[in-house]
Amino acid sequence: EYAYGSVEKVEVNGDLKQVITDSETYEAPVVIIATGSQYRKLGVEGEEKYAGRGVSYCAVCDGAFFKDQPLAVIGGGDSAVEEGVYLAKLASNVNIIHRRDQLRAQKILQERAFTNDKIDFTWDTVVTKINGDGQKVTSVSTHNKKTGEDGELKVNGVFIYVGVIALTEPFKELGITDEQGWIKTDELMRTSLPGVYAIGDVRAKELRQITTAVGDGSIAGQQAFNYLESLKD
Ligand SMILES: Cc1cc2nc3c(=O)[nH]c(=O)nc-3n(C[C@H](O)[C@H](O)[C@H](O)COP(=O)(O)OP(=O)(O)OC[C@H]3O[C@@H](n4cnc5c(N)ncnc54)[C@H](O)[C@@H]3O)c2cc1C
Structure with a gap:
């Protein structure tokens, strides 16, 4: 199932998580955060006009x-x-x-x-x-x-190169980010909240590239499956 919308907030109430978007609220036992990051812009004339052209x-x-x-x-x-x-x-x-x-x-x-x-x-x-x-x-x-x-x-x-911003505003109240705003995970992509994972550029990590993002995704997928299974016990 796919849904479109901008995530504004995530709330965690034990096993159940609420993902609040600009139009709907979704409930799920697992949330995998993959909102990425954004290069900080200089904000000068010509920057946008010549993006990709110099x-x-x-x-x-x-x-x-x-x-x-x-x-x-x-x-x-x-x-x-x-x-x-x-x-x-x-x-x-x-x-x-x-x-x-x-x-x-x-x-x-x-x-x-x-x-x-x-x-x-x-x-x-x-x-x-x-x-x-x-x-x-x-x-x-x-x-x-x-x-x-x-x-x-x-x-x-x-x-x-004037900085990179983690797109973690919707998750800042969850207490899972570091001082720079990146989401902290262990090597299995688990945050400190059970059932909440983070993958890709949004994670506190060394190399932000497609290959590492895809690797993170595979690990989180498997972990999410294991977590869902454990809820059945
Ligand atoms: C100009 C440029 C060139 C690059 N070239 C390369 C390259 O050649 N090779 C390479 O390996 N990597 C490259 N990268 C890095 C690569 O793009 C990233 O490492 C990769 O895309 C990370 O994937 P991601 O899924 O974590 O994040 P993204 O691909 O950034 O995806 C995040 C998604 O989340 C969405 N999102 C954010 N906030 C919200 C919200 N609140 N609600 C809903 N959706 C939200 C965003 O709109 C976006 O669609 C490049 C990056 C840039 C900017």
Whole structure:
């Protein structure tokens, strides 16, 4: 049975769970949460217009489109630096634009980036606009927060790493999320609530990819079956 709707809340009353959507309330002994995550947007002009046409949030997915071309990476955490180093293998050069004067990324990643001669850094700077020719990205407009100077950096691609948000708002009262909002599970996808499982990107995990999401799903499916069987005892 399939149903469509946006889940607003889940309530757990012992063995029975209620899934409250914008139109209906469903009851079931098992709930498997797979609401995923969302890349945090920069929120500047041009970001939406050029999404998929130069603006990307995934280096492994889109990096190969920019072979020998200049790229900007926005952010200063682990993802920005790790992906910047990856992109430098493909691009002509990578400029990491960070709003502070130092990186938040782990030291080992920082060293890899600082010693890579294809990577430059633009410090204390925010991107204020992503520019293009109507079809694809051609540059980014920048603003230096310390000097107040505005600038423009010619690039063909912009990779944005300013955070990822777990889509766990409907479950926040269940007490199953960590400080960042990801759902905590054990390796059998069980949350701390019996009969409530979480799989895929929404889970607190290391690698958020299709392969790991599918693996999580298989495990949760089997666990849910076992749980339903145990209710019959
Ligand atoms: C641009 C991009 C490129 C990627 N490229 C690759 C790649 O090349 N290879 C790879 O392995 N992975 C890639 N990924 C990652 C991959 O897409 C995810 O790991 C995978 O989709 C996770 O699956 P999921 O089911 O956990 O979440 P999702 O696929 O995100 O599905 C979650 C679903 O839940 C729905 N939802 C959310 N909240 C609610 C709610 N309250 N009520 C009802 N429904 C809700 C959403 O609308 C969505 O349909 C990419 C991701 C992005 C964004």
